[in-house]
Amino acid sequence: MTHEQLDRYSRHFMLTEVGEQGQAKLLDAKVLMVGAGGLGSPAGVYLGAAGVGHLGIIDSDVVELSNLQRQILHRTESVGTPKVQSATTTIKSLNPDINIIPYNLRLTADNVEEIFSEYDLIVDGCDNFATRYLVNDAAVLMNKPIVHGSIFQFEGQVSLFKPHEGPCYRCMYPIPPPPGLVPS
Known part of the structure; x- marks a missing residue:
């Protein structure tokens, strides 16, 4: 680790559950974040701050003004830009060590295996059932663990x-529930 990394992650070194070896593993980890919205935003901030070395972010949406009250990766000046671009900028400003691979596209049956093959862990923060089931099925086939999050109101x-x-x-x-039965 560099001197800056030793200083940046010094609090992790004091935690017996992490320590220097654990931090080295975090720096080598490859995590894919599916969604850079309400669930992906806090996940991305914390993954970047913790020093996860390789972070893929997949989302096909652009930042809207109505996102800003809950999607902490994005700023007013990011309105109209792709969420993956905004997320990359925010995470890099927090921790420039992180290697971020933005995927400004929808996850589909045609690209899921190629994208997932690059990662050790999938963080599912998507906002629709079609993608959630695709993430699940691909992860099972490829033996990739998933951290899945979902939220509705409170x-x-x-x-x-x-x-x-x-x-x-x-x-x-x-x-999956029928379309329109459960709000996203």
Whole structure:
């Protein structure tokens, strides 16, 4: 680690659960964040601050003014720009050590395997069921753990799905709800 990294992550070194070895693992980790909105925003800030060395961010939306009250990765001057660009700028300003790979596109059956193959862990903060089930199915096929988050108004949940070591999202919810039944 560089002198700046030793200083930046010094508080982690004091934690027996992290220490220098744990921080080195974080710097080597490759995490893909699906969604840079309400759930991806705090995840991205904390992954960057913690020193996750390689962070992929996939989102096809642009920043809107109505996002700013809850999506902390984005700023007023980012309105109209792609969320992945705004997220990259914010995370890099917090921690320039992070290697960020922005994917300004939708995750689809055609690109999911190629994108997932580059990462150790998937953080699912998507806002629709089609993508959530795609993330689940690809992660199970590729044996990639998923940290899944969802929220509705003042309620939220976080789950870890580790393929072949417990149930997956589809195991718990075999059939997506019909379109329009559950707001996103």
